Amino acid sequence: MTALAHLKGIIFxxxxxxxxxxxxxxxxxxxxxxKAGIPILEQLVELPQDERRRKEEILHRHEMAGxxxxxxxxxxxxxxxxxxxxxxxxxxxxxxxxxxxxxxxxRLEIGHYFDIVICRExxxxxxxxxxxxxxxRRWQMEVDEVVMVGDYLLDLLSxxxxxCPSVLFTEGKPPEDVEGADIxxxxxxxxxxxxxxxxxxxxxx
Numbered sequence: 001m002t003a004l005a006h007l008k009g010i011i012f013x014x015x016x017x018x019x020x021x022x023x024x025x026x027x028x029x030x031x032x033x034x035k036a037g038i039p040i041l042e043q044l045v046e047l048p049q050d051e052r053r054r055k056e057e058i059l060h061r062h063e064m065a066g067x068x069x070x071x072x073x074x075x076x077x078x079x080x081x082x083x084x085x086x087x088x089x090x091x092x093x094x095x096x097x098x099x100x101x102x103x104x105x106x107r108l109e110i111g112h113y114f115d116i117v118i119c120r121e122x123x124x125x126x127x128x129x130x131x132x133x134x135x136x137r138r139w140q141m142e143v144d145e146v147v148m149v150g151d152y153l154l155d156l157l158s159x160x161x162x163x164c165p166s167v168l169f170t171e172g173k174p175p176e177d178v179e180g181a182d183i184x185x186x187x188x189x190x191x192x193x194x195x196x197x198x199x200x201x202x203x204x205x
Contacts, residue, residue: 003186004165005200008141010083011132012114013150014094017169018076019104021066028062039154041095041125063100070104073171075191080113082195089139091116093131093148093158098122115139126154129162149194153180169194 015021029036032055034043040059044052083090090113094101098119105111116135124130136143148159149167159166160183168175168184175181175189188194 002199003197004147004167005198007088007145007147007165007198009089009091009135009139009146010198011091011093011135011146011148013126013148013152013155014092014101014104015066015070015096016151016171017149017155018073018080018092018110019070019108020073021063021070021104023062023066028059031062032058041120060097060100063097064103067100067103067107070108072108072110073191077110079191079195080110083198084113086200089115091118091135091139093118093126093135093155095120095125095154127157127161129158132158132162132164147198151178153183156180156183159185167194167197 012018015023025040026036029040032040034040034055044055047055080090092101092114096119098121101117101119105117116138118131118134122131123134132146132148133143136146143162143164147165147167148155148162149169150156151169151171156166156168157180165185167186167188168178168181170178170187170189172189175187181187186197188197
């Protein structure tokens with residue numbers, strides 16, 4: 001049995017983990033007149049309603065353009081197919097909007113893999129643990145029976161805050177170059193490594 005094969009459910013981040021939408025967050029912040037180095041959603045919530053609405057329109061335009069050009073990260077489809085055969089439920093937790101997420105999953109034909117998809121409109125977003133706990137509630141699982149897989153610090157913090165294991169997926173980058181690697185409970189640089197962490201038997205995808 002592999003390191004995480006005993007877990008009952010698998011939760012994925014979407015953009016940067018399964019999908020590449022090519023979003024340029026620095027350019028987005030610049031167009032919206034936001035500060036560099038601070039996540040966009042955290043800045044928007046502090047703004048007056050009218051200003052926030054105008055900047056959200058810019059954000060929506062960028063995100064929908066990203067959804068239109070999004071592609072699966074190489075190997076993501078094989079990973080999802082292999083995990084689906086194992087029969088454990090899978091979910092997505094994303095800071096993306098619901099329209100963007102739905103469009104991306106439909107275009108790339110992967111929505112059917114996921115029992116639950118939670119977007120930023122649905123409740124407190126990562127790094128808040130709410131989404132992970134809500135998924136556990138719906139699946140009727142304990143929080144330590146699921147794993148959060150993501151490519152970014154906020155994914156790992158949400159897992160840490162919820163009390164569940166996490167996997168940092170680096171897509172070939174050295175783990176030491178990825179913020180948050182020090183708090184991930186597991187690290188996978190490629191999808192075959194991720195599968196070998198999750199699969200009940202040592203097999204190849």
